[in-house]
Amino acid sequence: MRHLRFCAAGLWLFLALPAGAAAATLEVPYTLFKLPNGLTVVLHEDHSVPRVTANMRYLVGSGREIPGRTGFAHLFEHLMFEGSVHVPEGSFDKWLEAAGGENNGSTSFDRTNYWEDVPSNSLELALFLESDRMGYLLGSMSPGKVDGQRDVVKNERRQSYENRPYGLANETILANLFPPDFPYHWPTIGSMADLTAASYDDVVSFFKRYYGPNNASLVVAGDISPTEARVLIEKWFADVPAGPPVDPVTVTPPVLREARKVALEDNVQLPRLYLAWITPAAYTASSPALDVLASILADGKNSRLYRRLVYELQVAQDVSAYQWPANLASQFRVVVTARSGHTLEEVDRLVMEEVRRLREEPPTRRELDRAQNKIESSFLAAMERTGGFGGKADLLNAYLAYTGNPDFFNEDLSGHRAISPSDIQAAAVSYLPDNARVVLSIVPKGRTDLQAAGGER
Amino acid sequence: MTTRRIAFAVMVPTLLLAASAAAEPAPDRSAPPPSGQPSVFRPPEIQKRTLTNGIQVFFVEIHKVPVVEVDLLVRSGGLSDPADRPGLANLAADMLDEGAGSRSALDIADEVEYLGASLSTEGGWESSSVELYVPVERLEPALDIMAEVALRPSFPQRELDRLRKERLTQLLQWRDEPRSLSAVAFRQGVFGASQRFGLPLLGTEEGLAAIGRADLERFHNTYFRPNNAALVVAGDVTPDKALPALERAFGNWSRGDIPAPAAPAARVSDGPSVTLVDRPGSAQTEIRIGALGPSRGTPEYFALTVLNTILGGSFSSRLQQNIREEHGYAYGASSRFEMYRSTGLFYAGAGVQTAVTDSALFQFMKELNAIRSPVSAEELSRAQNYVALSFPGDFETTGQLAGRVAEIYLFDLPEDYFARFIDSIRAATIDDLRRAAEKAIEPGRLEIVLVGDRSQIEANVSKLGLGPLRSLTVEDVLGKPPKV
Numbered sequence: 001m002r003h004l005r006f007c008a009a010g011l012w013l014f015l016a017l018p019a020g021a022a023a024a025t026l027e028v029p030y031t032l033f034k035l036p037n038g039l040t041v042v043l044h045e046d047h048s049v050p051r052v053t054a055n056m057r058y059l060v061g062s063g064r065e066i067p068g069r070t071g072f073a074h075l076f077e078h079l080m081f082e083g084s085v086h087v088p089e090g091s092f093d094k095w096l097e098a099a100g101g102e103n104n105g106s107t108s109f110d111r112t113n114y115w116e117d118v119p120s121n122s123l124e125l126a127l128f129l130e131s132d133r134m135g136y137l138l139g140s141m142s143p144g145k146v147d148g149q150r151d152v153v154k155n156e157r158r159q160s161y162e163n164r165p166y167g168l169a170n171e172t173i174l175a176n177l178f179p180p181d182f183p184y185h186w187p188t189i190g191s192m193a194d195l196t197a198a199s200y201d202d203v204v205s206f207f208k209r210y211y212g213p214n215n216a217s218l219v220v221a222g223d224i225s226p227t228e229a230r231v232l233i234e235k236w237f238a239d240v241p242a243g244p245p246v247d248p249v250t251v252t253p254p255v256l257r258e259a260r261k262v263a264l265e266d267n268v269q270l271p272r273l274y275l276a277w278i279t280p281a282a283y284t285a286s287s288p289a290l291d292v293l294a295s296i297l298a299d300g301k302n303s304r305l306y307r308r309l310v311y312e313l314q315v316a317q318d319v320s321a322y323q324w325p326a327n328l329a330s331q332f333r334v335v336v337t338a339r340s341g342h343t344l345e346e347v348d349r350l351v352m353e354e355v356r357r358l359r360e361e362p363p364t365r366r367e368l369d370r371a372q373n374k375i376e377s378s379f380l381a382a383m384e385r386t387g388g389f390g391g392k393a394d395l396l397n398a399y400l401a402y403t404g405n406p407d408f409f410n411e412d413l414s415g416h417r418a419i420s421p422s423d424i425q426a427a428a429v430s431y432l433p434d435n436a437r438v439v440l441s442i443v444p445k446g447r448t449d450l451q452a453a454g455g456e457r
Numbered sequence: 458m459t460t461r462r463i464a465f466a467v468m469v470p471t472l473l474l475a476a477s478a479a480a481e482p483a484p485d486r487s488a489p490p491p492s493g494q495p496s497v498f499r500p501p502e503i504q505k506r507t508l509t510n511g512i513q514v515f516f517v518e519i520h521k522v523p524v525v526e527v528d529l530l531v532r533s534g535g536l537s538d539p540a541d542r543p544g545l546a547n548l549a550a551d552m553l554d555e556g557a558g559s560r561s562a563l564d565i566a567d568e569v570e571y572l573g574a575s576l577s578t579e580g581g582w583e584s585s586s587v588e589l590y591v592p593v594e595r596l597e598p599a600l601d602i603m604a605e606v607a608l609r610p611s612f613p614q615r616e617l618d619r620l621r622k623e624r625l626t627q628l629l630q631w632r633d634e635p636r637s638l639s640a641v642a643f644r645q646g647v648f649g650a651s652q653r654f655g656l657p658l659l660g661t662e663e664g665l666a667a668i669g670r671a672d673l674e675r676f677h678n679t680y681f682r683p684n685n686a687a688l689v690v691a692g693d694v695t696p697d698k699a700l701p702a703l704e705r706a707f708g709n710w711s712r713g714d715i716p717a718p719a720a721p722a723a724r725v726s727d728g729p730s731v732t733l734v735d736r737p738g739s740a741q742t743e744i745r746i747g748a749l750g751p752s753r754g755t756p757e758y759f760a761l762t763v764l765n766t767i768l769g770g771s772f773s774s775r776l777q778q779n780i781r782e783e784h785g786y787a788y789g790a791s792s793r794f795e796m797y798r799s800t801g802l803f804y805a806g807a808g809v810q811t812a813v814t815d816s817a818l819f820q821f822m823k824e825l826n827a828i829r830s831p832v833s834a835e836e837l838s839r840a841q842n843y844v845a846l847s848f849p850g851d852f853e854t855t856g857q858l859a860g861r862v863a864e865i866y867l868f869d870l871p872e873d874y875f876a877r878f879i880d881s882i883r884a885a886t887i888d889d890l891r892r893a894a895e896k897a898i899e900p901g902r903l904e905i906v907l908v909g910d911r912s913q914i915e916a917n918v919s920k921l922g923l924g925p926l927r928s929l930t931v932e933d934v935l936g937k938p939p940k941v
Binding site: 093 | 489498519523740785853
């Protein structure tokens with residue numbers, strides 16, 4: 001996720017003057033404790049609606065996979081919904097829905113997260129379900145369940161990647177940006193061959209190694225009494241035995257030393273250019289500047305790339321730029337779809353001209369104010385919602401994992417607000433060079449003439 | 458494929474093992490813990506006010522985060538497009554913030570973003586809207602820009618040319634997207650190309666080419682009138698505080714005569730029919746099955762809501778369980794009733810792997826037939842609980858609140874609609890659902906659209922004998938690639 005926001009009942013927030021660098025102070029009060037088995041728990045009250053969310057984050061993602069088993073962490077995420085010893089297959093969803101609850105899960109490089117949003121009177125049901133699959137998953141696991149979700153995940157790969165225009169862009173970028181032994185070299189969805197190879201034994205060993213309470217954190221937020229919530233959490237999670245300690249992933253920081261040109265032909269009408277750079281790990285000193293830089297480049301009609309390529313020259317249909325944060329290394333990406341009659345060589349030249357301008361000269365104060373005010377509003381918007389992906393509970397859990405401080409909202413916002421024009425220039429110089437990037441061209445079948453040369457400019 | 462009995466069979470021994478290995482006493486896991494009584498839902502109070510020109514303002518206060526959402530809703534959209542200008546309403550809405558008063562497109566974007574606000578404009582089928590989200594401290598300057606955009610758009614020729622090109626390019630890109638293709642082909646099948654509803658909301662190449670500045674002005678002048686519109690304000694602000702600014706921004710807007718809306722769309726084919734749109738090499742077949750459906754005003758709204766939850770509107774629904782979990786044909790399968798003031802659509806669908814297209818279709822038809830028989834009491838109560846108990850969650854954010862209140866205005870719902878919602882859902886009986894299903898879902902009259910690799914699926918699909926099968930190319934559905 002890109003950034004965070006917040007503020008809740010009992011929080012404080014000061015917004016400064018209309019326009020100009022504003023100053024909001026955000027605070028999300030919480031209680032943190034740890035169970036003897038190592039499960040970290042964070043509680044946060046917000047009584048605006050009679051709902052509660054339980055957000056469980058396991059510190060394991062596709063970055064822990066081994067070659068030949070790519071896609072496994074995500075396949076495993078699916079299996080977590082298929083029942084556990086005291087939850088017959090199919091009942092996880094049935095029981096939650098019968099209680100007015102929603103649930104979902106997702107997998108990234110570094111973590112797998114799960115949430116249940118339920119009416120406040122059903123918090124205990126959510127805790128029972130989460131604790132049962134943490135403590136008692138394997139007792140009900142079977143090769144048949146693995147096969148069933150293998151099919152579902154393969155269909156997910158077909159639907160979201162193979163049958164979708166430009167759907168193979170991400171895995172192609174990762175394979176070229178990161179070296180083969182780096183854990184982000186492959187996508188979380190994995191390859192068809194590896195999904196076929198995943199076995200019941202893999203499920204057992206993965207669960208034992210990574211799904212212990214000591215490798216997880218639980219945020220319970222919403223319409224709760226913290227005292228009562230704590231009693232219930234202890235009741236349902238205390239008997240889950242700790243797993244083995246999980247050592248952090250150790251890797252050599254990835255370095256790309258060339259402008260690597262790659263091209264794919266796809267069932268598409270228009271060519272699309274993807275540029276990708278390796279940037280420092282999430283929540284490090286350069287992260288806010290890279291977020292603001294992305295906004296200055298491509299968010300809004302007046303942003304550098306949108307204005308030049310889409311609005312004025314009209315050589316592109318759309319443009320986006322974003323920082324994709326992760327534990328071991330982040331990525332900065334620029335994506336542009338060219339209009340008919342324009343080549344990706346032309347598009348790449350224009351994009352890099354604009355990047356170069358930012359390397360040579362800082363952005364204006366006005367550009368920075370616009371970007372920072374928009375980012376601040378996005379923090380506020382995130383404070384409106386407690387559950388689901390990107391709600392306060394999810395963000396408390398993410399901040400905890402990345403910074404050790406669940407209520408990192410204000411520091412994060414302040415970090416974005418403290419960026420100066422020269423920080424943007426410095427970030428463009430350090431992180432967006434011409435000669436260390438992936439230049440991926442996806443072109444209509446038979447139109448390799450449209451691809452970018454991708455050399456130094 | 459997987460069975461629930463396995464899970465039950467291993468339950469006891471594993472429980473004992475786990476309990477003896479753990480340091481803490483295990484809680485009783487023999488049954489899920491019962492939920493207590495749900496809190497009584499008190500819907501947010503809607504405070505109605507009127508500006509001097511008669512425009513209604515619906516206020517909902519929520520003092521959690523210092524932000525506010527202000528939406529201007531206009532009760533006209535694409536269904537009011539002239540026959541030779543499909544796409545006009547949608548383009549007119551998109552053009553509102555491309556120049557207004559003395560401000561250029563770039564000025565508007567710059568000022569809005571400088572305020573940390575977001576301002577969006579949208580043209581739907583039966584409504585158009587201008588939506589503002591802004592930190593409450595900056596509401597007044599943002600409202601000034603919003604009013605300029607909504608009331609005094611200048612529709613610059615240069616921006617019109619630019620957006621037209623953007624739209625034609627979008628029409629071109631739909632060729633790449635199986636789901637867009639199935640949506641367009643399905644509407645064509647149900648309504649035919651001679652009714653506005655049978656063509657894309659975005660319009661057609663010919664329609665877009667014909668639209669000039671004068672058309673945009675005429676559309677805006679005709680339909681953007683206070684007697685055809687309302688304002689919704691949701692957020693950290695009181696009516697007393699916001700009314701003067703709203704009056705300044707919108708109070709001088711003058712009323713006008715609004716042409717009567719077009720007659721409701723009629724179904725053109727009598728079904729059943731199978732349309733196969735050939736997309737060679739597709740990894741999946743995109744299935745969409747449905748028909749003309751009830752409009753939002755149907756007295757069976759609540760029964761249909763519960764019915765759809767059981768059929769394909771929740772994770773534990775029949776379609777999701779059958780197509781995804783039991784058979785592994787798809788990543789997900791769902792169904793919905795898409796309701797408008799004047800008409801509606803019902804459809805179910807999924808993206809299924811090519812090789813099992815016929816088997817998946819067979820299962821879809823099985824479920825669409827079965828849903829016309831009485832559902833079980835367990836299914837009824839699970840679906841009623843799901844809809845009723847999750848309802849309060851729709852009132853958490855300013856955006857959600859504004860959206861729910863907009864529903865009341867745009868669909869002429871009673872003022873106590875939210876207060877009665879939960880009871881109305883709970884009142885639906887098995888018999889109500891059966892009657893609603895029999896009327897809304899007629900398996901012998903369905904439009905079936907398949908977008909996929911014809912050479913792989915046609916023979917097996919014809920064997921199912923679901924109705925006359927016609928094969929189309931992408932060009933048959935979308936026309937020749939637009940010249941951009």
